[in-house]
Amino acid sequence: MSSHRTNPVYLDHAATTPMRPEAIAAMTEELARLGNPSSLHAAGRRARRVVEESREQLAEVFGTRPSEVVFTSGGTEADNLAVKGLYWARRDGSRRRVLTTSVEHHAVLDSVRWLEEAQGAEAVWLVVGDDGAVRPDALRAAIAQAPDQVAVVSVMWANNEVGTVQPVSELAAVAHEYGVPFHTDAVQAAAQLPVDFAASGADALTVTGHKLGGPVGIGALILARGVTPVPVLHGGGQERDIRSGTLDTPAIRAFAVAAAVCGKHRADEAERVAALRDDLVRQVLAAVPDAVLNGPPPGPDRLPGNAHFSFPGCEGDALLMLLDANGIACSTGSACTAGVAEPSHVLLAMGADESRARGSLRFSLGHTSTQQDVDALGLVIREVVDRARRAAAR
Amino acid sequence: MSGLRVLAAMSGGVDSATAAARAVDAGHEVTGVHLALSSNPSSYRTGARGCCTLEDARDARRAADVIGIPFYVWDMAERFHRDVVEDFVAEYAVGRTPNPCLRCNEKIKFAAVLDRALALGFDAVCTGHYARICDGVLRRAVDPGKDQSYVLAVLTSDQLSHAMFPLGDTPKAQVRAEAARRGLAVADKPDSHDVCFIADGDTKGFLARHLGPAPGQIVDTSGAVIGEHEGAYAFTVGQRRGLRVGTPADDGRPRYVLDIEPVTRTVTVGPAEGLEITEITADRPVWTGGRPPLDPRDCLVQLRAHGDVHACTAWLEADALRIRLRRPARGVAKGQAAVLYDGDTVLGSATIGATFAGASVVNAAASAAEVPLP
Numbered sequence: 001m002s003s004h005r006t007n008p009v010y011l012d013h014a015a016t017t018p019m020r021p022e023a024i025a026a027m028t029e030e031l032a033r034l035g036n037p038s039s040l041h042a043a044g045r046r047a048r049r050v051v052e053e054s055r056e057q058l059a060e061v062f063g064t065r066p067s068e069v070v071f072t073s074g075g076t077e078a079d080n081l082a083v084k085g086l087y088w089a090r091r092d093g094s095r096r097r098v099l100t101t102s103v104e105h106h107a108v109l110d111s112v113r114w115l116e117e118a119q120g121a122e123a124v125w126l127v128v129g130d131d132g133a134v135r136p137d138a139l140r141a142a143i144a145q146a147p148d149q150v151a152v153v154s155v156m157w158a159n160n161e162v163g164t165v166q167p168v169s170e171l172a173a174v175a176h177e178y179g180v181p182f183h184t185d186a187v188q189a190a191a192q193l194p195v196d197f198a199a200s201g202a203d204a205l206t207v208t209g210h211k212l213g214g215p216v217g218i219g220a221l222i223l224a225r226g227v228t229p230v231p232v233l234h235g236g237g238q239e240r241d242i243r244s245g246t247l248d249t250p251a252i253r254a255f256a257v258a259a260a261v262c263g264k265h266r267a268d269e270a271e272r273v274a275a276l277r278d279d280l281v282r283q284v285l286a287a288v289p290d291a292v293l294n295g296p297p298p299g300p301d302r303l304p305g306n307a308h309f310s311f312p313g314c315e316g317d318a319l320l321m322l323l324d325a326n327g328i329a330c331s332t333g334s335a336c337t338a339g340v341a342e343p344s345h346v347l348l349a350m351g352a353d354e355s356r357a358r359g360s361l362r363f364s365l366g367h368t369s370t371q372q373d374v375d376a377l378g379l380v381i382r383e384v385v386d387r388a389r390r391a392a393a394r
Numbered sequence: 395m396s397g398l399r400v401l402a403a404m405s406g407g408v409d410s411a412t413a414a415a416r417a418v419d420a421g422h423e424v425t426g427v428h429l430a431l432s433s434n435p436s437s438y439r440t441g442a443r444g445c446c447t448l449e450d451a452r453d454a455r456r457a458a459d460v461i462g463i464p465f466y467v468w469d470m471a472e473r474f475h476r477d478v479v480e481d482f483v484a485e486y487a488v489g490r491t492p493n494p495c496l497r498c499n500e501k502i503k504f505a506a507v508l509d510r511a512l513a514l515g516f517d518a519v520c521t522g523h524y525a526r527i528c529d530g531v532l533r534r535a536v537d538p539g540k541d542q543s544y545v546l547a548v549l550t551s552d553q554l555s556h557a558m559f560p561l562g563d564t565p566k567a568q569v570r571a572e573a574a575r576r577g578l579a580v581a582d583k584p585d586s587h588d589v590c591f592i593a594d595g596d597t598k599g600f601l602a603r604h605l606g607p608a609p610g611q612i613v614d615t616s617g618a619v620i621g622e623h624e625g626a627y628a629f630t631v632g633q634r635r636g637l638r639v640g641t642p643a644d645d646g647r648p649r650y651v652l653d654i655e656p657v658t659r660t661v662t663v664g665p666a667e668g669l670e671i672t673e674i675t676a677d678r679p680v681w682t683g684g685r686p687p688l689d690p691r692d693c694l695v696q697l698r699a700h701g702d703v704h705a706c707t708a709w710l711e712a713d714a715l716r717i718r719l720r721r722p723a724r725g726v727a728k729g730q731a732a733v734l735y736d737g738d739t740v741l742g743s744a745t746i747g748a749t750f751a752g753a754s755v756v757n758a759a760a761s762a763a764e765v766p767l768p
């Protein structure tokens with residue numbers, strides 16, 4: 001174990017990615033300015049103008065109309081608003097089914113569980129393949145059981161742990177065959193894939209600022225016209241009465257600036273990051289031949305920046321600690337209770353056993369990733385895995 | 395000794411935080427680890443303070459931040475449950491009185507955690523225990539009120555060679571003052587006293603939940619039945635309160651638990667003299683302070699945590715440690731450790747398996763009672 005903490009290697013962009021300098025500059029400038037966008041005076045009007053211009057910028061990046069962008073505090077709130085709000089809006093007699101997958105982010109997963117436990121919903125968990133993908137036929141079969149009883153369908157655009165890209169527009173089309181609203185969590189997809197709301201056919205779509213170089217604490221739920229969830233937060237009636245709360249002008253502006261920069265370079269960046277990721281996978285598998293790449297093979301069905309491995313005979317938290325001591329940041333990609341790693345629900349849903357799920361690590365690349373980052377990992381991964389294996393064998 | 399890679403076990407309390415800070419000052423490369431010992435940690439402390447609440451994990455993390463060391467949480471819940479909690483319940487079920495802190499040191503902190511630490515490239519595990527290690531030998535802490543050598547005496551020389559107790563030379567009051575000076579928010583956090591996995595402090599209720607009702611009889615020394623109980627595990631040798639025996643003793647003197655017989659679930663009570671024992675047989679001895687005493691050796695013995703020390707003669711017989719006390723001792727419970735000292739140096743430790751009152755056997759299993767006195 002050595003400790004090269006001086007030159008950190010950041011391979012955890014899926015957790016959060018560095019803010020873009022343009023976003024930092026915009027936010028810093030805006031923080032020094034006054035005005036509540038809901039106020040009627042000059043200061044309020046100035047702030048309102050910033051918010052609306054930002055809304056227009058975001059709409060352009062994500063292929064939607066400005067009026068369809070509802071600002072939230074981030075991805076978790078947007079997911080809660082979509083899942084709970086659409087369930088409440090459509091709940092009617094026997095219409096109580098919520099269809100989702102068992103590989104969703106906890107913001108969706110636990111919202112659905114709560115609706116089931118506390119709100120009389122019936123959760124239907126769509127089966128995923130060993131690559132984490134949902135087949136449109138599986139969704140069709142699940143809806144067709146009782147089309148009138150389905151309140152909402154929610155399937156993430158790209159998986160945060162193993163990077164699986166779902167066939168979102170096909171799934172949305174299936175839901176629409178039966179007139180059921182379709183929500184997708186595009187938090188991970190937004191920075192690296194051409195997320196186009198109109199083209200996807202989704203009725204509701206979650207994005208967040210800090211995964212694409214904006215600040216933490218700002219996100220949006222994009223809602224098609226006529227799709228009106230029951231609010232989760234009640235108050236001043238901001239955001240079409242769907243999401244009350246004073247709008248965070250500096251964060252909204254920085255979010256929009258980051259999204260615009262991200263959108264401008266997205267295609268080239270995706271290609272660059274995918275090449276780095278492919279090399280990372282190659283180096284890791286060369287150093288540790290029995291490591292298993294979880295999720296779909298690198299290609300169009302996988303997020304460009306995602307690599308996720310199981311290292312047989314290792315515990316993920318030991319790997320993480322040893323890499324951290326080497327100045328390399330990554331993630332076990334799992335939920336935490338008091339900081340204790342639980343086996344990943346995503347891997348378990350994909351058919352992995354508990355020991356494989358526990359011995360896994362996610363490396364995620366982003367806009368600041370370099371070849372040096374990948375090489376630094378390639379240099380130490382063998383020794384780290386060997387050591388973690390000895391520790392687990394005790 | 396400096397420049398070691400040290401894993402500091404941080405409970406979230408003032409002692410382990412200060413110990414970790416001292417290890418950093420000594421020039422070691424320190425990493426903090428909080429051991430999650432419960433798979434369902436409660437969010438907030440309730441009643442008696444436990445050491446595995448989310449709040450404790452947070453306190454440990456904040457201390458690590460202030461000290462400036464990396465910090466992780468290790469999930470030891472499964473091992474802890476198996477090796478400490480289940481052992482605790484099983485020991486009570488057979489009429490013994492275990493010490494779970496001792497067992498945690500033996501099986502978790504200086505076994506599972508130490509093994510993992512060594513495999514991961516660490517050289518030592520550092521804790522906030524009050525004890526000293528001098529030339530590889532365990533000694534009492536300078537603060538007699540806080541000394542924890544009793545619950546560490548079970549460690550082997552090999553385990554001790556990878557252990558670090560930076561607080562052994564300092565009185566507790568000074569440690570608190572030092573923690574405050576260092577800006578550690580836990581400086582005035584109260585000490586933990588109770589069994590950490592029994593959050594409400596109700597050991598009897600905890601055992602009742604795990605062992606269920608196991609009614610039996612309460613008898614006096616003549617064998618006459620004088621009462622009934624819901625479970626022998628609710629009693630410990632030397633206990634006076636809570637016997638709920640209706641009729642007073644003939645002589646009107648207080649009665650104590652003298653013996654617990656797990657098979658028939660019979661609890662024997664009697665006068666204080668009945669608690670007096672002079673001979674002990676103890677099992678599974680561990681020798682930290684040199685060679686085992688094959689010949690009888692005069693030394694001191696401590697028979698429970700924070701208990702008195704007794705002058706004794708001890709010797710090894712087959713695999714068991716035999717101890718003869720100079721003067722009778724009272725309230726010696728099977729399952730507790732008998733720790734031998736030479737002055738303040740630990741010689742060894744063994745688990746009390748049987749006790750004897752001179753020639754007449756008061757408190758021993760039938761087989762043990764036949765062991766001849768030398």
